Amino acid sequence: MFLSVKGLKKAFGDQEVLKDINLEIERGNILTIIGPSGSGKTTLLRCLNALERPDKGTYSFDDGLELHFSDHIKKNDMTRLRLKSGMVFQSYNLFPHKTALENVIEGPLIVQKRNKDAVMTLARDLLEKVGLSDKMDLYPHQLSGGQQQRVGIARALAIQPELMLFDEPTSALDPELVGDVLKVIKDLANEGWTMAIVTHELRFAEQVSDRVLFMDNGYIVEQGSPKDVLRNPSEERTKQFIQRIMNP
Amino acid sequence: MFLNSLLFTISANMKGWDLFVNSLWPMIQGAIKGTIPLTLISFTTGIMLALITAIMRLSSYKFLTIPARVYVSAIRGTPMLVQLFIVFYGLGQLGFTINPFPSAIIAFSLNVGAYASEVIRASILSIPKGQWEAAQTVGMSYGQSLRRIILPQAARVSIPPLSNTFISLVKDTSLASLILVTELFRKSQEIAARTYDFMLLYVEAALLYWVICFILSLVQDRIEQRLERYVS
Ligand SMILES: Nc1ncnc2c1ncn2[C@@H]1O[C@H](COP(=O)(O)OP(=O)(O)OP(=O)(O)O)[C@@H](O)[C@H]1O
Numbered sequence: 001m002f003l004s005v006k007g008l009k010k011a012f013g014d015q016e017v018l019k020d021i022n023l024e025i026e027r028g029n030i031l032t033i034i035g036p037s038g039s040g041k042t043t044l045l046r047c048l049n050a051l052e053r054p055d056k057g058t059y060s061f062d063d064g065l066e067l068h069f070s071d072h073i074k075k076n077d078m079t080r081l082r083l084k085s086g087m088v089f090q091s092y093n094l095f096p097h098k099t100a101l102e103n104v105i106e107g108p109l110i111v112q113k114r115n116k117d118a119v120m121t122l123a124r125d126l127l128e129k130v131g132l133s134d135k136m137d138l139y140p141h142q143l144s145g146g147q148q149q150r151v152g153i154a155r156a157l158a159i160q161p162e163l164m165l166f167d168e169p170t171s172a173l174d175p176e177l178v179g180d181v182l183k184v185i186k187d188l189a190n191e192g193w194t195m196a197i198v199t200h201e202l203r204f205a206e207q208v209s210d211r212v213l214f215m216d217n218g219y220i221v222e223q224g225s226p227k228d229v230l231r232n233p234s235e236e237r238t239k240q241f242i243q244r245i246m247n248p
Numbered sequence: 249m250f251l252n253s254l255l256f257t258i259s260a261n262m263k264g265w266d267l268f269v270n271s272l273w274p275m276i277q278g279a280i281k282g283t284i285p286l287t288l289i290s291f292t293t294g295i296m297l298a299l300i301t302a303i304m305r306l307s308s309y310k311f312l313t314i315p316a317r318v319y320v321s322a323i324r325g326t327p328m329l330v331q332l333f334i335v336f337y338g339l340g341q342l343g344f345t346i347n348p349f350p351s352a353i354i355a356f357s358l359n360v361g362a363y364a365s366e367v368i369r370a371s372i373l374s375i376p377k378g379q380w381e382a383a384q385t386v387g388m389s390y391g392q393s394l395r396r397i398i399l400p401q402a403a404r405v406s407i408p409p410l411s412n413t414f415i416s417l418v419k420d421t422s423l424a425s426l427i428l429v430t431e432l433f434r435k436s437q438e439i440a441a442r443t444y445d446f447m448l449l450y451v452e453a454a455l456l457y458w459v460i461c462f463i464l465s466l467v468q469d470r471i472e473q474r475l476e477r478y479v480s
């Protein structure tokens with residue numbers, strides 16, 4: 001078990017957004033998170049890499065790192081947690097004053113201070129992997145949304161995380177650009193990356209996931225294999241949600 | 249009308265024309281030795297001060313935000329001329345005698361520091377939160393995020409308003425003549441005190457300021473056009 005999350009809670013002011021989240025992520029597995037707007041999916045991902053600090057709960061990683069959020073957390077552990085996962089944002093959030101290549105090398109070169117030649121090779125390989133070997137020296141505003149998102153994926157991969165987090169990576173894209181980004185994610189799945197993906201693309205979720213998790217109102221309502229959750233949900237709320245997405 | 253009568257005075261009076269030409273060089277010297285270095289040095293130190301102040305104000309520690317706020321409020325709430333007099337005459341009386349030129353630098357830097365800090369603070373705040381978060385997810389600390397991701401973007405946003413501050417500063421340095429700094433305007437005052445040709449000499453000084461500011465505004469336009477290209 002790569003990560004086990006127990007009793008995760010998060011509130012903004014007096015609004016409880018994550019109420020009692022328990023989940024496990026296996027190494028090499030892909031977890032997709034689905035659920036209606038406002039159910040807490042983004043907040044869950046953000047808690048997983050400490051962009052938001054959970055109020056309560058425990059993370060246990062297979063390398064022995066344990067974080068108890070009701071207690072004080074050492075800065076060092078927080079940094080370790082953050083570097084365990086790479087985040088791909090819905091709105092890309094590329095650095096606009098840096099080229100595609102510079103966006104990718106920023107983490108490994110500046111923060112992790114790895115060897116420059118090795119980082120350059122890694123960055124070129126990653127950009128090639130996401131199909132942008134001819135766009136390395138372009139700035140974000142010179143790229144399409146789909147290309148920007150693929151740079152975002154390469155940037156997240158470059159810190160060599162153990163877990164990749166995707167928050168609706170295609171929902172800001174024009175329909176004809178979605179395919180390229182999904183293909184990159186599928187390639188990563190085939191390479192054996194561990195990933196957690198928030199998405200509304202249920203067909204895609206069915207193809208790539210090992211587990212699907214349905215959230216509503218801050219709770220995990222149902223989780224299981226894609227076939228069970230997407231084709232044969234046992235909870236009424238899951239059924240309604242899937243029906244609404246499939247036949248809008 | 250005004251210009252006509254000026255031209256009339258000049259052309260009708262060759263002595264006036266000679267005076268205009270003869271005082272041009274001393275005034276330009278005043279600009280080169282006084283106005284321009286005063287502006288450049290004060291602006292540079294002022295911007296550094298502004299950056300520190302802006303970062304202090306954005307912090308979440310009261311012991312940093314409060315001094316920064318008091319400083320900005322005090323400078324913005326008092327006349328520049330009064331600040332200049334406090335630094336030069338006031339500190340002088342207390343035994344901290346500072347020469348006119350450095351006194352002016354201190355006062356102008358403090359001034360730029362306060363006004364520009366508001367510009368810089370606003371431009372830092374204008375950078376989307378997602379940029380901070382993206383920096384954090386690649387592992388950057390607060391300082392690294394600020395230096396490598398936020399400030400370069402904020403700099404672009406703040407260049408147009410800061411170039412206005414710069415141009416205003418060129419004109420404001422004329423106040424230094426009142427604490428005896430020999431800059432452009434002081435030169436014109438000195439010559440006028442001898443010749444009593446107030447109108448001619450002060451208009452000449454005004455023209456020189458205008459030329460400097462006009463050139464600067466052309467530079468400003470160029471810079472802004474280049475910035476347009478990068479953004480979008
Ligand atoms: N920083 C914040 N401050 C206050 N409230 C927040 C904050 N972030 C999220 N929320 C609230 O938490 C709830 C869950 O938000 P979240 O973004 O996690 O939902 P989501 O499932 O990702 O929705 P969507 O599908 O629309 O992206 C919402 O009601 C939202 O308004």
Ligand SMILES: [Mg+2]
Pocket residue numbers: 041042043167168
């Ligand atoms: Mg969301």
